[in-house]
Amino acid sequence: MDVAAALRLEPEDGGKALAPEAAIEINGLSLSFDTADGPVQALSNVTLRIRRGDFVSFIGPSGCGKTTLLRAVADLETPTSGSIRVNGLTPANARANRAYGYVFQAPALYPWRTVARNIALPLEIMGFGKAEREARVAKGLELVNLSGFGAKYPWQLSGGMQQRASIARALSFDPDLLLMDEPFGALDEIVRDMLNQQLLRLWEVTGKTVLFVTHSIPEAVFLSTHIVVMSPRPGRVYDVIECNFPRDRQLEIRETPEFITVANRVRHGLREGHSYDG
């Protein structure tokens, strides 16, 4: 299964990839946590290859390790065995090279900073000059449609706006990769639809590689070029589904038979992967 998944993610004609090497290569990755009740296997033998510029969604029930996988790529968790290569580097080196921007489940904006200064935070840490910081913050605010809100404090913004600010913060230093961990999970359906469209446009404009963890099948199918279906206990890749909708897709495609076919395949995969839970 894992080998098949790996093969399926290879570029079909070999020449379509934007760069020679894959953005992310994961080989035989396992990760277990030590808890009071003994070790818990969060990930078991995960093998994946993600091309540059792809939008890959990770979907699965709670406990399938999708967040852990994302955190391992970000060097926030240390694998027990196997290897990860991010832009050909180890996760630790990739992190040191500021290869990725991470968007968490909660916006995690610092309440004592204005929106603009929150977006400038990574730039301050990475030593950008003042003029450069201001230019990038203005660009970032525009990118997520928050121009005019830079001087506001996080508590003055709605949840959706806060999460947009956190996306602008993750992109402010122009990383190749955008890692997103259920960024819209806490938002209502209407805001989520809107942000999904904005994210898609943002991905089209910036050409970033996006890894996106979600619980929602329509969200995954709507956004992705590939959907990684994961199953729990231990967390592993059950299926990888390709989604060949045009990059400038609109929300309406969710009513097309093609969309529903892919969504059903994802749903089927989730159910199968779950079957021995009873």
Add this chain to the structure above:
Amino acid sequence: MKSALPITTVVLSILAIWYLAAALMNAPLQRDQFANSGHADYSTRELVAASLNMERPKLPAPHQVASELYKLVFATPPTSKRSLVYHGAITLEETLIGFAVGSALGIGLAVLIVSMRWLDRSMMPWIVASQTVPIIALAPMIVVILNQFNVTGIAPKAAIAAYLCFFPVTVGMVKGFRSPDPLQLDLMRTYSATRAQTFLKLRSPASAPFFFASMKIGAAAALVGAVVAEVTKSEDGGLGARLLAGSYYGQTVQIWAALFAAAALSAALVGLIGVVGRIAQRRMAFAS
């Protein structure tokens, strides 16, 4: 305006209880005095009135303390050795020096403890132990030891004030520096921020509410330390010295006046820190 009623109620209740307690505690003494002076037929009203206006009562009545405070604060020249302004200034100076040294030490220790995990386990027990020793037992020893090194005057008392002050500041600031949630810390990690950057841009600003709470407790503790130190070395003056002098000569009204002066000083310090804290936090936009 709404809060005025409960506050007034509490103040009036305390005064009522105080008057009642003063009358009950002083009445037997006053009865003896009436008997000694051959004044046999007195009404209960007379007894109560006299009990509340004795020269050396067991418990002085509120109006006695108030008039003594007025006399010693406003009606006595501040250069007089009887003036509470004179003694209050001595106590305030010791408190402020002790507070400055103590809170600096407290914050420094908190920074070390948060930065180096092993220090938490190796240092915290000593810090806690330092506070379990009764300060009233320790204060004279510190004064004597420092005296050996020719450290006299205000310094030993400021040292004791600092000794009481640093502990709540350390505990509060350790908690404050550790207050950022895991997500906020992970964020810093994704930027490969150094420890110093994480401290400067996350831990320090996040600790602001804890900082002002710690400062309040630290200031009050420093004042207690200064007063206790003055009791052990009373010839230099200070509110603590007035407490001691009052108890030597059975001047209970004077003791209570000095006590209230110390409480007022403490309340003023804590209040001032509160105001500074509110302004600072509004600037940091914590207040919503």
